[in-house]
Amino acid sequence: MTGVVRVESGQEVMLYDPLHTSNFSTLWFEPSYWASVDGLTGSAHGRGNTWFFKVQSRTYALRHYRRGGLAARVSSDQYFYINEARTRPVREFYLNLKLRQIGLPVPLPVAVRVQRDGFSYRGDLITEQIAHAKTLAESLAMAQLPIADWSALGQMLARFHAVGLYHADLNAHNVLLDLKSKFWLIDFDRCALRKPGLWQDANLVRLRHSILKICDGLSLPLFNENLWAALLTGYRT
Numbered sequence: 001m002t003g004v005v006r007v008e009s010g011q012e013v014m015l016y017d018p019l020h021t022s023n024f025s026t027l028w029f030e031p032s033y034w035a036s037v038d039g040l041t042g043s044a045h046g047r048g049n050t051w052f053f054k055v056q057s058r059t060y061a062l063r064h065y066r067r068g069g070l071a072a073r074v075s076s077d078q079y080f081y082i083n084e085a086r087t088r089p090v091r092e093f094y095l096n097l098k099l100r101q102i103g104l105p106v107p108l109p110v111a112v113r114v115q116r117d118g119f120s121y122r123g124d125l126i127t128e129q130i131a132h133a134k135t136l137a138e139s140l141a142m143a144q145l146p147i148a149d150w151s152a153l154g155q156m157l158a159r160f161h162a163v164g165l166y167h168a169d170l171n172a173h174n175v176l177l178d179l180k181s182k183f184w185l186i187d188f189d190r191c192a193l194r195k196p197g198l199w200q201d202a203n204l205v206r207l208r209h210s211i212l213k214i215c216d217g218l219s220l221p222l223f224n225e226n227l228w229a230a231l232l233t234g235y236r237t
Contacts, residue, residue: 004097013084015093016111020128022055029062029113029124052129059129060110065089065122065189078120087114089123092188096127104159105184127186132179137172137214144222147230149181154234156183157207161200164193170203171210204235 007014009026016024027033034040034053041059042052050063065088066077084090089112096109108128115122136153139145153175160167167174168190176184208228215223 011116012113013116014111014113015090016126017109020058020108020110024111026113028111028126031062034062059131061107061127061129063125063127065124077122078117079123081116081119081121084114087121087123088189089114089125092125092191095188095191095193099160099163099165099188102163104163104165105156105182106188107184107186130176130178130184130186133176133184135173136175136177136183136211139177140172140211140214140222141218144220145177145227147227149177149183150227150230151234152181153183154231155237156185157204157231158235160185161196161203164195165191166194166199167191167203170207172207172214173210175207204232 003017003019004015005018007016012026014026014029018024021028031040031043031051031053034051039053039055040051041054044050044052049066050061052059052061054060064077065079067079079088081087093109093112096106099106100108107130109125110128111126113124134142157170167185167188169187174185174187176186178184211223211228215221
């Protein structure tokens with residue numbers, strides 16, 4: 001796609017958007033570098049390790065790809081290399097970019113790195129951090145969301161399904177809510193564009209299970225069937 005710069009050095013390939021980076025280099029992918037210049041602003045741990053850092057007035061999220069399940073016992077962060085275009089970081093970068101270009105609420109993809117080591121590779125992705133946003137999981141732990149927010153969440157999910165976006169890990173940790181009550185979707189690793197099908201219902205069921213799991217551990221009843229019905233109404237309209 002136009003605007004993306006590709007830099008190759010030995011066994012390392014980087015793709016980045018020069019319009020949204022300043023003095024970009026491979027150091028951007030090193031948490032230790034940001035720590036050394038007091039640029040780190042936080043971290044999070046999910047399927048991958050994520051660090052947040054600040055450059056001038058912009059904040060970014062740096063995610064290192066890590067394997068899950070039984071595969072993690074063999075290697076925590078190495079994947080089999082076929083070609084550059086089929087690596088998980090590069091595929092996610094371009095899918096994220098496409099979703100952004102058609103106006104969907106996703107973070108801006110900034111840069112990606114793939115480091116080859118024989119027949120395997122490691123990867124990293126940098127996106128712009130959504131300002132003052134919390135995950136749906138964090139929001140649920142704080143207070144019950146108003147019914148209008150659940151309707152808005154359903155509408156947001158419908159927009160993604162309308163373009164065929166299958167989210168491989170749709171859960172309450174990959175949905176963000178900002179201070180303006182706007183929902184965002186993140187983490188497009190292993191996601192793809194598909195034709196309409198039963199996977200759309202399965203996506204919603206996966207999200208519901210995630211919400212129930214979170215709320216089951218809370219002392220107050222912050223989720224009920226009326227709220228889920230509001231989400232479905234928003235989704236269908």
